[in-house]
Amino acid sequence: MIRCDLITLFPDMVLPVLNQSILKRAQEKGMLEVRVRDLRGYTLDRHQVADDAPYGGGAGMVMKAEPLFRAVDALRREYQDSPAGTELRLLLPSPQGRPFTQRLAEDLRDERRRLVFLCGHYEGVDERVRLGLDPEEVSIGDYVLTGGELPALVMVDATARLIPGVLGDPESAQYDSFAESLLEYPHYTRPPEVRGLAVPEVLLSGNHEAIRIWRRKEALRSTYLKRPDLLKDELLNEEDKRLLDAIVREGATAHLSSGGGGGVGT
Numbered sequence: 001m002i003r004c005d006l007i008t009l010f011p012d013m014v015l016p017v018l019n020q021s022i023l024k025r026a027q028e029k030g031m032l033e034v035r036v037r038d039l040r041g042y043t044l045d046r047h048q049v050a051d052d053a054p055y056g057g058g059a060g061m062v063m064k065a066e067p068l069f070r071a072v073d074a075l076r077r078e079y080q081d082s083p084a085g086t087e088l089r090l091l092l093p094s095p096q097g098r099p100f101t102q103r104l105a106e107d108l109r110d111e112r113r114r115l116v117f118l119c120g121h122y123e124g125v126d127e128r129v130r131l132g133l134d135p136e137e138v139s140i141g142d143y144v145l146t147g148g149e150l151p152a153l154v155m156v157d158a159t160a161r162l163i164p165g166v167l168g169d170p171e172s173a174q175y176d177s178f179a180e181s182l183l184e185y186p187h188y189t190r191p192p193e194v195r196g197l198a199v200p201e202v203l204l205s206g207n208h209e210a211i212r213i214w215r216r217k218e219a220l221r222s223t224y225l226k227r228p229d230l231l232k233d234e235l236l237n238e239e240d241k242r243l244l245d246a247i248v249r250e251g252a253t254a255h256l257s258s259g260g261g262g263g264v265g266t
């Protein structure tokens with residue numbers, strides 16, 4: 001079971017996503033718990049004000065520090081009777097943070113910690129939240145969103161699908177892109193032909209070993225063509241190297257016109 005708390009000014013932004021599909025089922029099965037906390041509940045005044053104009057002037061509003069401090073204090077009190085070793089892992093979605101990756105998702109899937117997402121909005125949060133609570137700042141990419149709600153959902157989603165049992169087939173996550181520093185092989189489903197495009201014959205052959213090799217080769221090909229930076233010599237076995245040689249001989253470089261560079265990193 002992974003437990004998360006999402007502290008936000010906009011609960012309605014996140015609840016519909018949490019109440020759909022795999023995330024919903026994971027919660028129903030008791031594998032994931034996500035509590036959405038309305039930040040207004042931790043404000044100090046009658047009007048429940050959680051943001052204010054920036055000192056020094058300038059555009060936009062800044063989220064006040066005290067409500068976030070109070071929300072975290074409340075969570076600490078609530079969780080103080082949890083089993084020994086349980087700690088809150090405070091996460092601050094921020095375009096200035098360390099990049100969120102599959103490795104970080106694997107790391108967040110640590111049952112001893114409760115993940116607490118402090119969702120900023122507007123111009124961001126008062127710097128004293130970062131200074132006083134020392135949260136991990138995490139970015140989901142080099143672009144700026146309106147709030148931390150979508151990044152928090154991205155992180156909850158990527159982490160939840162790694163919990164054993166959340167995906168119907170335990171193998172699903174094993175071959176995903178990035179699971180092994182390779183992109184995943186392509187998928188096909190019925191019918192066998194769509195607008196003149198046929199399913200590769202090997203997938204209809206029933207020959208499991210041939211299918212395994214085809215998938216490995218296509219995973220290597222996708223990585224070689226789309227993300228050559230991920231291909232590291234030391235992560236490739238002898239079979240991978242043979243398959244990669246074949247891909248290069250087949251003229252994969254002909255497809256590289258849309259992206260930069262096609263070399264294999266070492």
Ligand SMILES: C[S@@+](CC[C@H](N)C(=O)[O-])C[C@H]1O[C@@H](n2cnc3c(N)ncnc32)[C@H](O)[C@@H]1O
Pocket residue numbers: 092093094095096118119120121122123124125138139140141142143144145146147148149151
């Ligand atoms: C408009 S942004 C604030 C950007 C901030 N003024 C800056 O330039 O660094 C408001 C909030 O959205 C969230 N956010 C925006 N882009 C993000 C990203 N790429 N990754 C994670 N969180 C992001 C953060 O929680 C941030 O506090």
